[in-house]
């Protein structure tokens with residue numbers, strides 16, 4: 001009996017079967033992996049609900 005785990009690709013949201021043969025997991029393909037890595041590098045990923053406004057904060061302290 002083989003266990004098949006479904007994963008959701010973080011890049012495109014496509015449901016994929018997790019296999020050890022997939023070197024791109026948790027992504028569905030190399031393309032999605034590269035896209036995700038590229039977005040991290042470009043700081044397009046933001047943590048939702050945690051907006052820190054450092055600029056206005058430091059302005060207040062200097063005045």
Ligand SMILES: [Zn+2]
Pocket residue numbers: 009010011012013014027028029032
């Ligand atoms: Zn994908």
